[in-house]
Amino acid sequence: xxxxxxxxxxxxxxxxxxxxxxxxxxxxxxxxxxxxxxxxxxxxxxxxxxxxxxxxxxxxxxxxxxxxxxxxxxxxxxxxxxxxxxxxxxxxxxxxxxxxxxxxxxxxxxxxxxxxxxxxxxxxxxxxxxxxxxxxxxxxxxxxxxxxxxxxxxxxxxxx
Numbered sequence: 001x002x003x004x005x006x007x008x009x010x011x012x013x014x015x016x017x018x019x020x021x022x023x024x025x026x027x028x029x030x031x032x033x034x035x036x037x038x039x040x041x042x043x044x045x046x047x048x049x050x051x052x053x054x055x056x057x058x059x060x061x062x063x064x065x066x067x068x069x070x071x072x073x074x075x076x077x078x079x080x081x082x083x084x085x086x087x088x089x090x091x092x093x094x095x096x097x098x099x100x101x102x103x104x105x106x107x108x109x110x111x112x113x114x115x116x117x118x119x120x121x122x123x124x125x126x127x128x129x130x131x132x133x134x135x136x137x138x139x140x141x142x143x144x145x146x147x148x149x150x151x152x153x154x155x156x157x158x159x160x
Contacts, residue, residue, distance in 0.1 A: 005092055007078070015087070015159075019156050033127055034126075034127035034140075035140060035142055037065075037066070037071060037142075038123060038142045038144050039069075041062055041065070041103065042144050042146050044058055044065070045123070045146050046146050046147060046149065047060070049109075049149050049151055050107075050119065050147070050149055050151075050153030051092070051105065051107070051121070052090070053090050053092070059084070059090045063087040063089075065092060066087055066102060066103070067088075070100065071087075071140065072102075072125040073128055074100035075141060076095075076097065076099075076100060076124035077095035077101050077104035077124070078104070078106075079096075079123075080106060081095045081105060081124070082107075083096075083099070083104050083105075084102050085100070085101050095157075099140075101124065103124065105121055105122065107119050107120075107152070108120045108121070108141070115150040117151050118149065119152035120148045122144070123144055123145075124142070125142050126141055126142075127139070127141075
């Protein structure tokens with residue numbers, strides 16, 4: 001009887017360590033996917049030198065990329081940011097603290113006399129920490145910033 005109780009206790013320890021390993025692996029995979037998507041969004045903004053609306057605009061390219069890669073996570077944006085609540089349109093709006101968005105963008109302007117439109121963009125996307133049986137547990141953010149864009153487009157204020 002003593003041997004059966006010891007084996008059960010050991011089996012429970014093995015199961016707990018396996019769950020911890022699976023949770024760590026799931027978190028790592030989700031974070032890697034979110035990091036890759038965030039870097040791709042930053043690259044799109046840098047290539048197009050800012051945000052632009054329209055059919056071939058940066059917002060439309062980002063939304064198409066996210067919808068074709070199965071990105072469906074939403075989160076809350078700060079009031080000083082712009083958010084996209086629908087991937088089917090190319091509209092971007094001023095973030096409301098009561099709504100959730102697919103991604104958030106903040107434009108930081110710091111013009112100089114030589115480059116009056118100089119700006120940086122901060123991009124924030126969201127990812128879930130989910131376990132196979134339990135489901136979604138937490139929502140985390142991944143944030144990144146573009147390089148200095150000397151002649152940044154100003155469409156973000158026009159569509160917001």
